[in-house]
Amino acid sequence: MKQAETALEKCFQPMCWQHDHLQLLDQRLLPHQEQWLRLEGINQVADAIRDLAVRGAPAIGITAAYGAVLAARACWQSGVTGWQEAWVGELAQLAQARPTAVNLRWALARMQSIDLSIADPVNRLEQEAIAIHREDIACNRELAKAGSALIGPDSKVLTHCNTGPLATGAIGTALGVIIAAWQQGKLSNIYADETRPWLQGSRLTAWELNRHQIPCQLIIDGAAAWLMASQAIDWLIVGADRVAANGDVANKIGTYSAMLAAKAHAVKTMVVVPWSTVDMDTDCGDDIPIEQRNGSEIVTIAGQQIAADQAQAWNPVFDITPAKLVDFLVTERGVIANPEYSKIAALV
């Protein structure tokens, strides 16, 4: 256990707070280049979130919190009376950067809940952002422990998108569970959807598992059902960008297809999220806004056109999995089997 915890602490982090700026790993360039962005203001933070330099609901939340600190310092230093109003306006802008992940708004709401009528409000906000980051690290550890406890020996698992250190503040959510289960010797095979169009599986999950010297096999997203039919998969383990009060799950496009396939093959499903991803203000999946991005993300790869000229594409970034397809919802507040409103509300 000591060894596992050390591994958790040492894991890679995609953002590094530097007091007057945020260092952010540009995930668009991975795995080929490890280039860090220097973000000095909230507009740069918003751009980084909107343009996917950072992605993953928890990582977006942490990044936004630091962005709120940068904005607060700029507003405060401008010396204008009523700097708080200007700051709140900037946070409202930042909150629009991506509509689906609730952690973005959750982190900004938490920053706004701080009492700023003190001598050094910016310092207080900085402490809060650091606390959000630290709590995510601790939360990841709890999730990895709780989720991996559900997994039996000699298991075969499939995951979707990227939910590891790059998507969070520490070892990850779904991938944290997988890494912990691997370290406990419970996994015989790890498969990862490549996760088109952004290839978070191929580019990021494979890269992270490599760093942990954990073997995995990529599959194309459409192969999930055939993988389950032919390879006796035990678990489908994913993260989420938002969990509604009834347990419906918004996650990276492709999750719902895989969840349906899991149901058809009696593959157990686990959704692993920090509590900050659970949005009790959203009744069900129908109420979750689904971000639509430009079709160019599908007809090109790495700037290279892969489709026929003039090809159009329908490019929703997320999909909704009904709660009835989720066997276990793993949060740091507890594990819920067959999630539904009353069970989730009991953890509030």
Add this chain to the structure above:
Amino acid sequence: MKQAETALEKCFQPMCWQHDHLQLLDQRLLPHQEQWLRLEGINQVADAIRDLAVRGAPAIGITAAYGAVLAARACWQSGVTGWQEAWVGELAQLAQARPTAVNLRWALARMQSIDLSIADPVNRLEQEAIAIHREDIACNRELAKAGSALIGPDSKVLTHCNTGPLATGAIGTALGVIIAAWQQGKLSNIYADETRPWLQGSRLTAWELNRHQIPCQLIIDGAAAWLMASQAIDWLIVGADRVAANGDVANKIGTYSAMLAAKAHAVKTMVVVPWSTVDMDTDCGDDIPIEQRNGSEIVTIAGQQIAADQAQAWNPVFDITPAKLVDFLVTERGVIANPEYSKIAALV
């Protein structure tokens, strides 16, 4: 109807027989380049099939038939007694080029069934290959007519992979049905899976529909379920590489995921094949060999590495859809609702 038939006749063909060689469009380079290969011998034909310069079960069958003619002429011209045995040996090699599509073996078996104890056997074989090609053109027309007749007005359809002119000898199988239905004014929306890893949807289907000035929207393969959940899709229409005697369907990887999603959303499913794709010698899907290709096809695109270093991939090229998920099997011998052994056997 006259107009539709003219359109069918005029459609693009991926192979052009030139008596002493076969001109074959190199589909690996589409849509960026239209480059034709000149195949003068059976080994070149086998390479073209194995390396995916030509793909699509019917197109592979036609190409193989022409390859058999090239081989027969070479063996015959060598003047060796017993040239037929050498020829049969070469056909056996060619039959191994791809294991899943049954049309390859079907075409070669038909070529071998010809009585060669005549004055000009090579000419006779050439006539047979041309007949196979011509029959596929006629068959495509029947399939398009029969399949499109099932589709109601204002329908939204999804297809997978490429099953148009490039995959066949004429207008196509599943895509032929879609093109015909569009020309009949029945379709409001056409969606096409991009079809990783070879992107036949993005590269070929979008290109072919463009040529017919038919609009379509590409989706990533994993989005099929969410498309069905959110866009009220009416039909999932696909081809097949082999249909077993019980109605189980081998088709491009990703088909089974989409079929499961269709079942979950009451989207009707149609599998469109020439009768030559129905293999009564294969009892069920479990008996169909599934070609596994190198994982490099998943971790690279167009020669460019897209995944993390050392990433491995599981790359089956086809999957099996159980007959129970197929609502209609459309062949030129008839349309079968809810296909099963007795209904299929009745068409033999």
